[in-house]
Amino acid sequence: MNFAVIFAGGAGKRMNSKEKPKQFLEMHGKPIIIHTLENFEKHPEVDGIVVVCISTWIEHMRKLTENYNLKKVQQIVSGGVTSQLSIFEGLKAIENIVGKNDAIVLIHDGVRPLINAELITKNIESVKKYGSAITTISVTETIMEVEEDGLIMHIPQRDHSRLARAPQSFWLKEILHMHRMALEEGITDYIDSCTMMQHYGKRMYLVDGPRDNIKVTTPEDFYIMRALLDAKENSQIYGIEE
Numbered sequence: 577m578n579f580a581v582i583f584a585g586g587a588g589k590r591m592n593s594k595e596k597p598k599q600f601l602e603m604h605g606k607p608i609i610i611h612t613l614e615n616f617e618k619h620p621e622v623d624g625i626v627v628v629c630i631s632t633w634i635e636h637m638r639k640l641t642e643n644y645n646l647k648k649v650q651q652i653v654s655g656g657v658t659s660q661l662s663i664f665e666g667l668k669a670i671e672n673i674v675g676k677n678d679a680i681v682l683i684h685d686g687v688r689p690l691i692n693a694e695l696i697t698k699n700i701e702s703v704k705k706y707g708s709a710i711t712t713i714s715v716t717e718t719i720m721e722v723e724e725d726g727l728i729m730h731i732p733q734r735d736h737s738r739l740a741r742a743p744q745s746f747w748l749k750e751i752l753h754m755h756r757m758a759l760e761e762g763i764t765d766y767i768d769s770c771t772m773m774q775h776y777g778k779r780m781y782l783v784d785g786p787r788d789n790i791k792v793t794t795p796e797d798f799y800i801m802r803a804l805l806d807a808k809e810n811s812q813i814y815g816i817e818e
Contacts, residue, residue: 577623577679578700579748580616581666584609584629584637584686585655597630598792599686604805608792609637610644611689611805616682617648619696624650624673627686628666631655660766664755670748680704681751682743683769687792690804691743698783699745706781709745710770712738713787741785744769754778 584599599609609627616622625646629637631654641649651669655662663683670681680703684691695711702709715737721730751769754776758766766772770780788804790797 577674577677578621578682579670579673579679580622580625580682580684580743581663581670582609582613582616582625582627582684582686583655583659583662583666584627585659585662597633598798600633600636601792601798603689603798603802606644607640608689608801609686610640610646612684612686612691613641613646613649614644615689615691615693616684616696617646619693621697621700622648622682623679624648624670626650626666626669626673627652628655628662629653656764658765659768660755660758660764660772663769664752664759667748667752667755671752674748679748680745681748682709682745683751684743685791688742688789689792689801690786690788690790692786692789695783695785695789696743699743702781702783703745703747706779707747707750708773708778708780709743709783710780711741711743711785711789712782713741713785713789715739738782740768740770741789741791746773750778 600607616625625648627637627649629652634652634654637652650673653665653669656665667681670679680700682699699709715734718734719732719737720728722728754772757776758772774780792798792801
């Protein structure tokens, strides 16, 4: 079985939205989170979805899934204090659904609505073959590792550098085991699942993702995303190849 954990727990402080979290802002007539969920809903290999949501917005999220007929959303759970703890809540919910069976789990940001079917398939296939799938894109500019005072420590070669994106995908039992190990050690603030898995000695395998699979975090991201959706819509209307 293949499940998605969609993280929709951010408060959107950098978006400067006072009324609602960024994932619930509307774009092209529907909330950003719905654009994201529909990609997983429509994929034939995705069996179920768990949404991790801000506790005070769970009822709103539940109504959205009903209004948009998202049948694969099996649970909506409250997030934790950190991203790591929120993902853990989503993984535990899947564990309760599948019982003793294992499953592939795709961990994705609710505010990355331009994920496509090809990327979902590539993640599933990579987990089956290698045990993991870390979505990345190539680096087009120079990356610098710096000290707090601004001193440049290291400039990695661009050819050997990638930018991590989402989804990040694993076997459910393995990623849950690592989460529980981290909690036993008192660690609750891993920045992402890839960092956690690598810390415990697991080899990570990358898959190439589309460059437009951006995360909507700032007002600038919002306008870029809207322009990308406009371009996709126009390509369908006028028959322009993407």
